[in-house]
């Protein structure tokens with residue numbers, strides 16, 4: 001019998017079908033399951049057929065349709081067309097799933113990715129309480145909230161001062177807003193639509209730590225019933241107890257049997273620069289070259305996750321030359337949590353995707369921020385100026401990239417420069433805050449999670 005049919009307290013989670021959203025919601029589903037609930041996650045059929053989610057653990061996977069079962073979003077004519085199709089086909093799939101569950105294991109709470117507001121309508125039609133799950137940080141959500149409320153006009157032409165946010169220069173704003181940068185109106189609609197009918201939901205969950213962004217959360221709380229539930233990563237990592245052979249979340253197959261951890265095991269503490277640009281950012285070939293030469297020049301050990309789609313952008317022979325000398329390892333996908341939790345890693349060169357940043361902060365790893373698009377510039381601003389856990393690489397604006405000398409400067413600054421001690425102290429402080437937040441039922445996120453369960457289900461263990 002599947003876990004979902006064994007228990008009466010059943011929660012369904014509907015993620016947006018991409019890497020980071022699935023990771024975060026799967027981790028949260030596991031946390032709910034650890035409290036004794038039956039949790040079902042609904043990846044799209046296409047995603048489930050093409051990618052393995054190797055360790056859902058107690059979480060049941062129940063595929064739904066986005067209307068593109070054979071080809072996924074790439075098949076759709078545009079982002080809008082994809083979202084429309086997902087809304088139509090996804091609503092039907094979700095209807096079926098909820099009806100099917102209604103007899104043996106009625107759903108007590110439907111947690112939907114805030115990118116999919118239609119799922120809230122489905123829940124309401126079935127009389128099921130709903131929670132919107134925001135996978136981006138509170139500061140970024142608050143920027144979008146203000147834009148939607150008409151506090152800022154898009155395209156934004158100059159720095160903005162908005163309630164409960166630091167002054168944001170154009171370069172700090174999410175990339176869909178400033179003038180002169182490609183705005184991607186369809187993505188802008190997607191992020192602003194997170195607030196569509198939000199007043200109708202019963203809960204708003206944010207994958208962040210209250211203590212990291214208290215003003216932003218308090219501000220959002222004046223409008224919505226917000227609970228912070230982050231970081232959703234397994235507590236064992238925060239507690240220095242990395243599960244052996246752990247594989248937490250949605251990894252590409254190539255991460256299986258990954259050489260990363262064994263390679264890190266024989267490197268000195270805090271000696272390695274770990275580099276990753278996540279799953280969606282598309283750094284230009286020139287940018288990849290600059291990073292490669294920067295890593296070569298910095299003179300540190302490095303572990304670089306270069307997706308296969310970018311593999312031919314790094315200089316021919318680069319991996320062999322540096323890998324052969326033992327100074328570097330280039331892989332196409334890393335088990336990132338295990339890597340960031342490893343003592344040998346002393347610096348994380350990141351695109352500042354929210355999951356990566358949340359993972360880096362939760363594990364106390366100093367960062368070099370190299371934001372590419374979407375929410376990443378705002379997260380980079382926070383990394384450097386608000387949390388003080390790293391430095392942000394300056395772009396050569398003419399060339400629209402970060403030069404190799406800047407990569408070297410930032411890596412050295414974070415690992416041994418005048419600010420490195422302070423950065424490490426801050427990183428340790430925010431890590432402790434994350435650990436306290438989820439550590440037991442009394443931390444901010446732990447308490448919210450237990451409250452959530454107690455409110456809608458009959459037990460929270």
Ligand code: UDP
Pocket residue numbers: 019020021023251276277278279280281305332333334335336337352353354355356357359
């Ligand atoms: N990730 C990973 N291995 C890699 C690169 C990324 O496991 O080599 C994971 C990472 O731990 C994170 C997610 O993929 O959970 C990336 O999410 P993020 O929000 O940082 O960036 P996005 O992919 O959405 O740009």
